[in-house]
Amino acid sequence: MPTEALKLSQATVRYPIRGGVLDKTQDFFTAVDGVSFSLHQGEVLALVGESGCGKSSLAKAILGLAPWSLGDFSFFGKPMNLNSKKDLKKVREKVQLIFQDPYSSLNPRQSILEILMHPLVARSYNKVEALEKIKNTLHLVGLNQDSLNRFPHEFSGGQRQRIAIARALVLSPSILLCDEVTSALDVSVQAQVLQLLDEIRNKTGVALLFISHDMQVVKAISDRVAVMYLGKIMEMGSVDTVLHHPKHPYTKALLESIPGLDPNFPPKILEGETHFNSKHKDSCLFAPRCVYCRSECVSQSIPLQSADGVQFRCLFPLERSL
Numbered sequence: 001m002p003t004e005a006l007k008l009s010q011a012t013v014r015y016p017i018r019g020g021v022l023d024k025t026q027d028f029f030t031a032v033d034g035v036s037f038s039l040h041q042g043e044v045l046a047l048v049g050e051s052g053c054g055k056s057s058l059a060k061a062i063l064g065l066a067p068w069s070l071g072d073f074s075f076f077g078k079p080m081n082l083n084s085k086k087d088l089k090k091v092r093e094k095v096q097l098i099f100q101d102p103y104s105s106l107n108p109r110q111s112i113l114e115i116l117m118h119p120l121v122a123r124s125y126n127k128v129e130a131l132e133k134i135k136n137t138l139h140l141v142g143l144n145q146d147s148l149n150r151f152p153h154e155f156s157g158g159q160r161q162r163i164a165i166a167r168a169l170v171l172s173p174s175i176l177l178c179d180e181v182t183s184a185l186d187v188s189v190q191a192q193v194l195q196l197l198d199e200i201r202n203k204t205g206v207a208l209l210f211i212s213h214d215m216q217v218v219k220a221i222s223d224r225v226a227v228m229y230l231g232k233i234m235e236m237g238s239v240d241t242v243l244h245h246p247k248h249p250y251t252k253a254l255l256e257s258i259p260g261l262d263p264n265f266p267p268k269i270l271e272g273e274t275h276f277n278s279k280h281k282d283s284c285l286f287a288p289r290c291v292y293c294r295s296e297c298v299s300q301s302i303p304l305q306s307a308d309g310v311q312f313r314c315l316f317p318l319e320r321s322l
């Protein structure tokens with residue numbers, strides 16, 4: 001069994017809602033609500049779900065960029081307090097975030113050498129060691145050394161994403177948090193970046209938390225998938241099981257909304273809005289949009305349960321169908 005790199009228990013992210021003349025905190029908005037999972041070395045766990053379900057908030061909270069409000073976090077078996085600067089520094093040394101947009105995440109005024117040198121110098125590497133690391137990392141992401149004196153605008157979108165990946169890898173992280181890293185790229189370039197990430201995890205054993213809207217991309221790269229809805233995990237298990245035999249109606253609806261998955265069936269739009277309503281508290285969160293909803297679903301909150309190696313939050317799980 002590979003080593004457990006990261007474990008979250010009941011992770012909760014609450015953003016303050018400010019208002020009034022003094023701009024004081026009036027209330028809190030819960031973006032991530034009691035999420036628990038582990039990520040093992042060399043593993044790719046995908047986080048999927050519609051816009052606003054809390055995927056980025058969860059990734060940011062791991063790095064202290066969003067408020068970690070409740071829950072336990074452990075890193076290679078050691079409990080860490082993500083609200084302590086000392087613990088956060090340790091986590092940030094080994095966990096790196098790669099953003100969706102390689103255009104805006106790279107400083108246009110810095111050469112690639114400066115971009116890659118910066119995190120190493122900040123961690124007290126001497127110039128010789130740093131240059132050696134940079135050259136090895138460039139090789140790992142498939143870029144030539146003559147890239148070093150060039151600037152981000154001289155590269156294509158796919159190459160810029162390679163540079164962003166190199167910047168994340170230069171510190172030899174144990175975990176990469178990939179937030180929609182292929183969304184801004186053409187389909188053919190997407191495939192190259194996915195292949196690159198797969199090669200990197202095979203060579204280095206890095207674990208990936210892979211956030212995406214795109215189920216096709218998720219299928220291509222992930223070992224396991226967690227489906228989020230309104231801040232909670234609705235279903236989690238191996239990619240093959242969850243995406244081919246979903247138990248949760250929300251997972252099924254997400255899959256059915258993908259254009260071109262089955263040429264015999266046009267994509268079905270998932271009707272209704274994802275918005276939090278406090279009336280849903282003692283109800284299944286998906287009930288207002290669920291075609292299988294029964295009276296039992298709206299009179300209680302629904303716990304996660306397990307069967308066939310999958311966790312799901314539904315009283316009437318679907319039989320094997322897709």
Ligand SMILES: Nc1ncnc2c1ncn2[C@@H]1O[C@H](COP(=O)(O)OP(=O)(O)OP(=O)(O)O)[C@@H](O)[C@H]1O
Pocket residue numbers: 015016029031049050051052053054055056057058213
């Ligand atoms: N800084 C913030 N302050 C208040 N609310 C926020 C903040 N950042 C995000 N939110 C809210 O938290 C919820 C989750 O946002 P988040 O960005 O994590 O979603 P997401 O799943 O990453 O969406 P997308 O797929 O569009 O990137 C949303 O309702 C969003 O409006």
Ligand code: SF4
Pocket residue numbers: 248249250284285286287290291292293294297302313314315316317
């Ligand atoms: S618990 Fe009921 S409403 Fe919720 S997803 Fe399952 S069938 Fe649908």
Ligand SMILES: [Mg+2]
Pocket residue numbers: 055056057179
């Ligand atoms: Mg996001």
